[in-house]
Amino acid sequence: MTIHAPKVPGQVRHAVAAYGGARDGRLLRIQEVAAAAGLTPRSIRYYEELGLLRPCARSEGAYRLYDASDLERLLAIKSLRDDAGLSLAEIGQVLEDEESRRRARVALQATEDPRERRAIIEGRVASVERLLATLTPKLARLQVLVADVDGRRNRLQERLAELEPGGEAGR
Amino acid sequence: MTIHAPKVPGQVRHAVAAYGGARDGRLLRIQEVAAAAGLTPRSIRYYEELGLLRPCARSEGAYRLYDASDLERLLAIKSLRDDAGLSLAEIGQVLEDEESRRRARVALQATEDPRERRAIIEGRVASVERLLATLTPKLARLQVLVADVDGRRNRLQERLAELEPGGEAGR
DNA sequence: CAGAACATTGCCGTTTACGTAAAGGTTATG
DNA sequence: CATAACCTTTACGTAAACGGCAATGTTCTG
Numbered sequence: 301m302t303i304h305a306p307k308v309p310g311q312v313r314h315a316v317a318a319y320g321g322a323r324d325g326r327l328l329r330i331q332e333v334a335a336a337a338g339l340t341p342r343s344i345r346y347y348e349e350l351g352l353l354r355p356c357a358r359s360e361g362a363y364r365l366y367d368a369s370d371l372e373r374l375l376a377i378k379s380l381r382d383d384a385g386l387s388l389a390e391i392g393q394v395l396e397d398e399e400s401r402r403r404a405r406v407a408l409q410a411t412e413d414p415r416e417r418r419a420i421i422e423g424r425v426a427s428v429e430r431l432l433a434t435l436t437p438k439l440a441r442l443q444v445l446v447a448d449v450d451g452r453r454n455r456l457q458e459r460l461a462e463l464e465p466g467g468e469a470g471r
Numbered sequence: 472m473t474i475h476a477p478k479v480p481g482q483v484r485h486a487v488a489a490y491g492g493a494r495d496g497r498l499l500r501i502q503e504v505a506a507a508a509g510l511t512p513r514s515i516r517y518y519e520e521l522g523l524l525r526p527c528a529r530s531e532g533a534y535r536l537y538d539a540s541d542l543e544r545l546l547a548i549k550s551l552r553d554d555a556g557l558s559l560a561e562i563g564q565v566l567e568d569e570e571s572r573r574r575a576r577v578a579l580q581a582t583e584d585p586r587e588r589r590a591i592i593e594g595r596v597a598s599v600e601r602l603l604a605t606l607t608p609k610l611a612r613l614q615v616l617v618a619d620v621d622g623r624r625n626r627l628q629e630r631l632a633e634l635e636p637g638g639e640a641g642r
Numbered sequence: 643c644a645g646a647a648c649a650t651t652g653c654c655g656t657t658t659a660c661g662t663a664a665a666g667g668t669t670a671t672g
Numbered sequence: 673c674a675t676a677a678c679c680t681t682t683a684c685g686t687a688a689a690c691g692g693c694a695a696t697g698t699t700c701t702g
Contacts, residue, residue: 308700309648309699309700329648329649330649331648331649340691341649342689342690342691342692343689345650345651346689346690359649359698359699360698361649361650361697361698361699362649362650362697362698363648363650363698363699364650379612380616382556382612383609383613383615383616384613385553385556387688388688388689389688414634417634418631418634421627421630421631422631424627425628425631428620428623428624429624432617432620432621432624435613435616435617435620436617438554438613439610439613439614439617441550441553441554442555442609442613443610444554445550445554445555445606446603446606446607446610449599449602449603449606450603452599453596453599453603456595456596457596459592460592460593460596463585463588463589463592479670480669480670480678500679501678501679502678511660511661512679513659513660513661514659516680517660521659530668530669530679531668531669532667532668532669532679532680533667533668533679533680533681534668534669534678534679534680535679558658558659559658559659560658
C-alpha cells in the first residue's frame with residue numbers, strides 16, 4: 301500500500317487563462333467541478349460542445365480548468381435544467397441573452413450619457429423579465445399541482461380523524 | 472362544396488364498454504380527447520403502450536373511446552410530465568400506486584372493521600405523501616430560482632430608479 | 643522517473659418520447 | 673352505398689441528452 305498516487309492536483313502550474321476567474325484560488329479539473337455541481341464530466345463536455353460554457357482556462361496539457369464563476373454557471377445550468385425544466389437549447393438562449401447584456405454593460409456603462417445608461421439597464425431588465433416570463437407560469441402550475449395533491453392528502457386525513465374517535469382498536 | 476362529410480361522430484353506436492365512464496355522456500375518439508388534453512393521438516397511444524391508461528371502451532371497429540375520467544387521467548399525466556417534470560416511467564409508478572390504493576378501497580371499504588378501514592386510508596395517505604415527497608422539493612427549488620431571478624430584476628429596477636431623478640433627458 | 647490516476651478527442655451506442663408514413667379497416671353522412 | 677375523414681396496427685425514423693468505450697496524452701507523487 302506504499303506506492304505513489306497523484307490524487308488532487310497540488311497547484312496547477314502554467315494555467316493558460318482566458319479571463320482568470322481567480323478571486324478564490326484553486327482551479328478545478330473537470331471531475332472535481334463535476335462533483336461539486338452534481339454533474340458528470342461527460343455532461344459538462346457536452347454543454348461546452350453546445351456553447352453553454354467554456355472553462356476559464358486550460359492547462360499546458362489541455363486539461364480543462366474551472367474557476368468559481370464557471371462552477372456558478374454550471375449550477376445555474378443545472379437549476380434551469382432540473383428545476384425549470386428548460387432544454388439545453390433554451391438554456392443556451394438564456395445564457396446568451398444575459399451574456400450580451402453583460403457585455404453591453406461593460407462596454408457602455410463607462411459612458412456618462414444617462415440616456416445610454418438607462419437603455420443598458422432597461423435591456424438587462426427586459427432580459428431578466430423574459431426569463432421570468434417562462435419561469436413564472438411553470439411555477440404557478442406546479443403550485444396548483446402541489447396544492448391539489450396536498451388537498452387530497454388533507455381530505456384523507458380528515459377521514460382518518462373521523463374514524464379515530466369511534467374505535468381505538470388498532471394498537 | 473356540397474359533398475358528404477362525417478365529421479364529429481353523432482352517437483357512437485355499439486360501444487363495448489369496459490367500465491362505462493358515463494356520468495356526462497359522449498365518448499370521445501382519440502383525436503378529440505387529444506385536442507381536449509393538449510396532446511397528440513400518438514402520445515396517447517404511446518401512453519397506453521406504457522400502461523399509463525386504457526380507453527374505457529372500444530367501438531365495434533376497435534376505435535378507442537374515451538370518457539371524462541380518461542380525459543382527467545390524461546390531464547393528470549400531462550401535468551405530472553410538464554409541470555412536475557416526471558418521466559413517463561415515474562408517472563406510471565404514481566398512477567399504479569394510486570390505482571392499487573383505489574382498488575384496495577373498493578375491495579375493503581365495504582368492511583365494518585375499523586382497523587381495516589384505517590389501514591386502507593392510511594395506505595392512500597402514504598401514497599399521496601410519496602408523491603408529495605417528490606413534488607415538494609421540486610417546487611421549493613423552483614421557488615428559489617424564481618425568487619433569485621426576481622431579485623435580480625428588482626435590483627436592476629432600483630438602479631433604474633436611481634437614474635431617474637438625475638436626468639430626465641430620455642423623452 | 644516510474645506509474646497510478648487523472649485528462650484528451652473521437653466516435654458509436656442508448657434511452658426517452660414521441661413523429662411519420664404505410665397499408666388497410668371503420669363511420670357517419672349525403 | 674359511396675366516400676371523406678376518421679381510425680387501426682406495424683414499423684422505421686429522429687432529436688435530445690447524454691453513456692461508454694478506445695487510443696492516447698498529462699500530472700503529480702513517492
